Amino acid sequence: MNLNNVKVPKVPGGGNSMSALLKLGVIGGIGLYAASNSLYNVEGGCRGIVFNRLTGIKDKVYPEGTHLMVPWFDRPIIYDVRAKPHLVESTSGSRDLQMVNIYIGFPG
Numbered sequence: 001m002n003l004n005n006v007k008v009p010k011v012p013g014g015g016n017s018m019s020a021l022l023k024l025g026v027i028g029g030i031g032l033y034a035a036s037n038s039l040y041n042v043e044g045g046c047r048g049i050v051f052n053r054l055t056g057i058k059d060k061v062y063p064e065g066t067h068l069m070v071p072w073f074d075r076p077i078i079y080d081v082r083a084k085p086h087l088v089e090s091t092s093g094s095r096d097l098q099m100v101n102i103y104i105g106f107p108g
Contacts (some may be wrong), residue, residue: 037071045082051075083107 042048048062053073062076069076085105092100 034071038068039066040069040076041066042076042078045080046078047081048076048078051077 042062042064044064046064050058050069052058085107088104088106090102092102094100
């Protein structure tokens with residue numbers, strides 16, 4: 001059987017539909033990646049600053065909540081700003097020569 005003379009019917013727009021579907025898939029994938037990586041969350045008791053690869057650290061301090069960023073250029077840095085108590089321990093002797101442990105907590 002000689003297949004050199006076989007004619008394949010042409011489908012209108014058949015060759016372009018696959019490339020258009022591929023382009024749509026690539027653009028959709030890039031859009032989904034950018035949308036999922038452009039949000040960050042600052043938890044309660046924390047504050048955030050944003051480091052930009054081009055300009056450095058931005059001046060704004062972000063409160064708790066969800067915020068936007070540019071995925072590759074910006075990187076959020078989250079700090080815990082809650083006051084933590086500082087506990088100081090001391091051992092002291094009493095009048096009757098017994099050792100007493102004293103703990104003092106300072107708000108931090």
